[in-house]
Amino acid sequence: MDVASSEIxxxxxxxxxxxxxxxxxxxxxxxxNAQLKELNRxxxxxxxxxxxxxxxxxxxxxxxxxxxxxxxxxxxMMPDGRQQIVGLQFAPDFVGRPFVRExxxxxxxxxxxxxxxxxxxxxxxxxxxxxxxxxxxHDQALNELDAAREWMLTLGRRTAEEKxxxxxxxxxxxxxxxxxxxxxxxxxxxxxxxxxxxxxxIETVSRQMTRLRKRGVILIENSRHIVVPDLDELxxxxx
Amino acid sequence: MDVASSEIxxxxxxxxxxxxxxxxxxxxxxxxNAQLKELNRxxxxxxxxxxxxxxxxxxxxxxxxxxxxxxxxxxxMMPDGRQQIVGLQFAPDFVGRPFVRExxxxxxxxxxxxxxxxxxxxxxxxxxxxxxxxxxxHDQALNELDAAREWMLTLGRRTAEEKxxxxxxxxxxxxxxxxxxxxxxxxxxxxxxxxxxxxxxIETVSRQMTRLRKRGVILIENSRHIVVPDLDELxxxxx
DNA sequence: GCCGGTCTTTGATCTGAATCAAATTATGCG
DNA sequence: CGCATAATTTGATTCAGATCAAAGACCGGC
Numbered sequence: 122m123d124v125a126s127s128e129i130x131x132x133x134x135x136x137x138x139x140x141x142x143x144x145x146x147x148x149x150x151x152x153x154n155a156q157l158k159e160l161n162r163x164x165x166x167x168x169x170x171x172x173x174x175x176x177x178x179x180x181x182x183x184x185x186x187x188x189x190x191x192x193x194x195x196x197x198m199m200p201d202g203r204q205q206i207v208g209l210q211f212a213p214d215f216v217g218r219p220f221v222r223e224x225x226x227x228x229x230x231x232x233x234x235x236x237x238x239x240x241x242x243x244x245x246x247x248x249x250x251x252x253x254x255x256x257x258x259h260d261q262a263l264n265e266l267d268a269a270r271e272w273m274l275t276l277g278r279r280t281a282e283e284k285x286x287x288x289x290x291x292x293x294x295x296x297x298x299x300x301x302x303x304x305x306x307x308x309x310x311x312x313x314x315x316x317x318x319x320x321x322x323i324e325t326v327s328r329q330m331t332r333l334r335k336r337g338v339i340l341i342e343n344s345r346h347i348v349v350p351d352l353d354e355l356x357x358x359x360x
Numbered sequence: 361m362d363v364a365s366s367e368i369x370x371x372x373x374x375x376x377x378x379x380x381x382x383x384x385x386x387x388x389x390x391x392x393n394a395q396l397k398e399l400n401r402x403x404x405x406x407x408x409x410x411x412x413x414x415x416x417x418x419x420x421x422x423x424x425x426x427x428x429x430x431x432x433x434x435x436x437m438m439p440d441g442r443q444q445i446v447g448l449q450f451a452p453d454f455v456g457r458p459f460v461r462e463x464x465x466x467x468x469x470x471x472x473x474x475x476x477x478x479x480x481x482x483x484x485x486x487x488x489x490x491x492x493x494x495x496x497x498h499d500q501a502l503n504e505l506d507a508a509r510e511w512m513l514t515l516g517r518r519t520a521e522e523k524x525x526x527x528x529x530x531x532x533x534x535x536x537x538x539x540x541x542x543x544x545x546x547x548x549x550x551x552x553x554x555x556x557x558x559x560x561x562i563e564t565v566s567r568q569m570t571r572l573r574k575r576g577v578i579l580i581e582n583s584r585h586i587v588v589p590d591l592d593e594l595x596x597x598x599x
Numbered sequence: 600g601c602c603g604g605t606c607t608t609t610g611a612t613c614t615g616a617a618t619c620a621a622a623t624t625a626t627g628c629g
Numbered sequence: 630c631g632c633a634t635a636a637t638t639t640g641a642t643t644c645a646g647a648t649c650a651a652a653g654a655c656c657g658g659c
Binding site: 195197199200201203204205207208218219220221225226249252255256258259260262263265266267269270271272273274276277278317319320360 | 434436438439440442443444446447457458459460464465488491494495497498499501502504505506508509510511512513515516517556558559599
């Protein structure tokens with residue numbers, strides 16, 4: 122460890138997590154200086170390209186990660202190849218399944234991303250020793266559960282149009298707003314991925330997007346860049 | 361509190377939770393004798409009939425519960441009346457959303473049930489004081505998250521036949537097996553509820569059930585009682 | 600045991616989304 | 630740039646599941 126970075130740990134609390142460069146994730150914010158110091162010794166910040174797999178479905182993973190930048194998709198694949206995206210994660214979310222080694226889903230960078238990688242054993246120990254960390258991870262798990270259940274409603278009961286509007290609204294909500302009501306953003310997902318998130322085919326996704334465009338609900342600057350003049354209108358359509 | 365029941369707390373650890381009558385739920389098993397004693401003073405065991413609402417969507421709840429017997433369904437309702445069941449809970453599951461007062465879903469007894477009701481404030485305090493309790497609730501939240509995501513795959517990517525087979529397999533798994541492969545059980549859900557769980561209509565559910573019956577995959581003794589000669593066959597069909 | 604209501608099954612038809620097919624638009628690369 | 634390849638859009642047709650309709654089956658109450 123070089124002098125410059127080690128200096129960080131000499132200053133008073135709260136201390137910045139070096140790997141996370143002060144953008145505290147769920148994990149770093151809950152740890153003491155000593156724990157941070159130890160965690161940093163065994164952590165790694167990594168840039169990964171879109172499509173890189175972080176965790177593979179059916180495999181044992183000995184790492185957890187924190188998302189520092191970019192979007193990560195959680196996928197489940199059936200033996201015959203059918204696929205369902207079961208969640209999107211954004212910075213500063215934690216990626217991994219505490220208490221169970223084998224993963225029932227894959228985690229893959231949807232966009233180029235940066236993640237902070239921790240060894241599983243070390244973090245498991247810290248979770249046991251640090252109620253505040255456990256509480257934060259518990260809290261994130263509950264938020265993901267709420268989101269998953271909200272999405273179950275979308276998958277089970279919404280029409281194709283409502284599904285597409287729901288997705289655009291979801292992503293629009295994570296983008297920083299331009300004005301009080303309007304937003305613009307780059308879609309982190311291809312049409313195929315959107316279809317796999319919504320339980321539709323790419324043709325249906327495309328058709329619904331053009332319908333929304335023709336109605337003036339959205340502008341499609343290019344297939345990945347979307348402008349939403351009125352986010353509330355999208356919410357209304359998603360029912 | 362009468363003498364007989366107070367005596368329970370004089371015996372050595374592990375102590376039985378009086379409300380739970382020794383069938384320790386997630387909560388009781390994590391608490392010290394003193395905590396159990398206090399919790400018991402403010403808890404109530406309740407028998408509730410099928411259809412009783414435990415938590416209402418959109419309301420603030422000041423209680424948590426433990427399921428002691430029966431099945432509880434978690435539902436989300438859209439403004440226009442469309443409904444989606446987003447989870448089933450069995451004994452000894454915990455019901456409630458720690459850290460957030462307002463519920464985004466309703467919890468309702470699917471069958472006659474018995475629950476153990478705790479005051480929210482008291483249990484919240486105990487969660488904060490008891491890492492082991494936090495850990496157990498965290499663990500349950502993660503298990504529910506896994507189940508929710510598995511169900512998202514069902515909702516988004518499985519056919520009607522696969523959906524119905526998935527549900528029967530899920531419930532068959534929670535019933536005690538008759539032999540190594542065969543099972544029989546009472547369905548805790550009506551056809552309407554099954555449809556709301558699977559994102560289908562009741563007609564489609566009914567048709568798929570008769571198809572499975574005609575193929576010999578299941579026997580329908582009466583609309584609520586199902587015999588499954590080979591549970592693996594159901595799993596195979598659910599893909 | 601009969602009656603009214605509810606739940607479930609079955610049948611006929613319709614429709615939203617899937618599938619099949621092809622054109623069009625991006626994207627990267629030598 | 631210009632070509633090859635992949636991604637997206639658009640069009641024609643099909644089909645799984647929804648909707649509409651009606652006939653059983655079941656259940657509680659009298």
